[in-house]
Amino acid sequence: MIRVGDLERSIRFYTEILGMKLLRKEDFPDGKFTLAFVGFGDERHDSVIELTYNWGVHGYNLGDAFGHIAIEVEDIYDAVERIRRAGGEILREAGPMKYGTTVIAFVADPDGYKIELIGKE
Structure with a gap:
């Protein structure tokens, strides 16, 4: 899972530039966040990336623990x-x-x- 500052921009990158598919997307109004799952194949058989958009948060400090x-x-x-x-x-x-x-x-x-x-x- 990675947190993103603009969910639609990130979905466009992962689907249009990297060639993944948007597998599912769901809003969680009570928690004020949206999850989108992207990948090259079905979640049951392939790895996917969970994109998390916390409503109203437009950027993050990526830190030094995450590599790539x-x-x-x-x-x-x-x-x-x-x-x-x-x-x-x-x-x-x-x-x-x-x-x-x-x-x-x-x-x-x-x-x-x-x-x-x-x-x-």
Whole structure:
């Protein structure tokens, strides 16, 4: 789960730029928050990300405990170019990781969360 400052902006990023699907979204008026679940497949079989929007909160200090979300992609170079063309922020171009040969890249979501793309080997 990650907390987001603008739920619709985050849903657009994860669905339109990363290619996930909005699986479900629900408001909780008594708690003053909305949950949205995004992923590449059904929650019963695939990992998903829970986006939490606390009504009236438009930003968070990301802290130093959270590192990043990691997603394996079929063609990392194509994924980076597709994200760039869609307006996504590329933090690190695709290339071998520092202490190995796995090809990785990093992008940022609208709230500044880092997402590592890992090339399929």
